[in-house]
Amino acid sequence: MRRNVAIIGCGQAKHGRRTDVNQAELVAEAVWAAIEDAGISPEDVEAYAVGNMQGFGGIAQPDLVFADYIGAAGKPIQRVATGGTVGGSTAHLGYYEVASGMYDVVLAVSWEKHSDSAEPGATTGLLHVAFANLSYMMRIGMDMRSFAIMGLAGAAAGISAYQAAFYMARSGCRIDHFDMVAAKARRNAAKNRYAHLKWPGCTAEDIAKTEMLIWPMRFGHVCPASDGASCVIYASEDAVKKLAVERPVAWVKGVAAYADEEADQGESYQGTAVIDYSDQTGAILSAKKAYERAGIKDPRKEIDVAEIYAPFPHQELMFSERLGFFDDGTAWKAVEEGITEIDGDFPICPSGGVNATNAIGSSGMQRVVEAALQIMGKAEEHQVPKDVRNAVAHAWGGQVQFNTIMVLGDKPKR
């Protein structure tokens, strides 16, 4: 029988280009902020869950260099490396460890330091991801022109650009809706002291003026490559009583993670039955299961704010539908009506989201942190101006086929 678990403390490093710190110091910044926020001492932490995508920051075994910086030396530790979902999966791992009864207090931290790589993600990390496929395609006779054309559409951004095209065809939305979502991300980020791309008063017209990289994606639609770390501290219900006296906490009510088939021809040029990248069966299944576990029947009514993993603006629209907040193909209408603004009826990514701040490993965890802060009422300037009883944190990774969902609430599940 699983136990009730709460997030009793959250911490984030300032995200952006952080050449003033090394990876260990960056991670420590988030960890110490969370320990302080939880009002506990490092001795209270029984185990650590850490997450980072190997190669993106040029270090293959990062947990080896910072254990002593975060008080993990000599304690149980597990590392997760699942691409974009790193932060989401690490958050889940920390939760499982407490929910299972294994430990009472667990610290989960994940991060990425893109500036340690010459071309953020591209030369180091993405080679790990894509090189096996590409070299196989070369072996079966791909020519240099095709290789160059594949490079044009480029990795994650490429898959996302196809996905944006699919979503437009499916929903009937236009590029100016992507402009609106990206502008909202920059505006919201301006209110978040941990965010990267801040642009107070940014408008859809401002975004529309940016260069078209590859139709339908503009420069202004693309997330930055940030450095950053995010951390949460979990406690069992008993430990909450003992440790978190009078402090607001956020209860984990339901989690789920599902995978769908890999899009884009699959691994090593195998076919895939995913013929619409905006379908997102994995996200639909994750949301359904997490809501079921959380006892949520009508997500649109019962959830008050959502942090969606959306490095590209169409993903905020697409996932907000797959997560059950809007009907299929209608999220852009909600954006037109201002429903997803901070002060709207259903705020999405009030923190500015991944579109404004993307330190890959940190991003999934940051959604959890931001959802928890909204519940605790500690989101400062970007706190949504309404009662937050339930919040959702989402992450995707891989070839947009892995999804994680965490539903947080102000009260434990009974």
Add this chain to the structure above:
Amino acid sequence: MGLIKEKYEKTMQVEGEWNVGAYRWKAPAGYLDEFVRNFRDRKITGTLCKECGRVYVPPREICARCFTEITEKVEVSQYGEVLAFLVSPPLQKGKVIIAGIDAVEAGFLKEGERVILAMVRFEGTSSSMVLPLLNVEPGKVRVGMKVKAVWAEECKGVLADLLGVKPAYDVRFE
């Protein structure tokens, strides 16, 4: 906190190269080789899952939905439809750097060329392929547009034989 950071103005960089030849990957053997070998005869072959009826192009040896082994091979149509597409801006030197090579400078792509990439579903298949869309103005491309395979003049049984697709004006679909 901040024990060391005062010492550095920026993160340390170490110049160097990686020998990616150090990796050894095991790629699925057999059915994909046959797939590209058939390109020599300008044939597109897929695999048919007898459980769910899906036809995979490129072929798969295991159906991802049924988790069963696929043994049946089928030839599919040269005609298909555009499911989604991307359009590049006019290409310039210095803009498309792939694995350290300037693709325009090296002549793989043409200066000023606009590449259209389409997700194509060949008729009767349940999957899609990314292929260049040729012989059409970017403004005229539509989702659902009917297209047809374009082959190299001399096909050698390699992936590069299938140059892409072009609008199929010569057939009508109901």
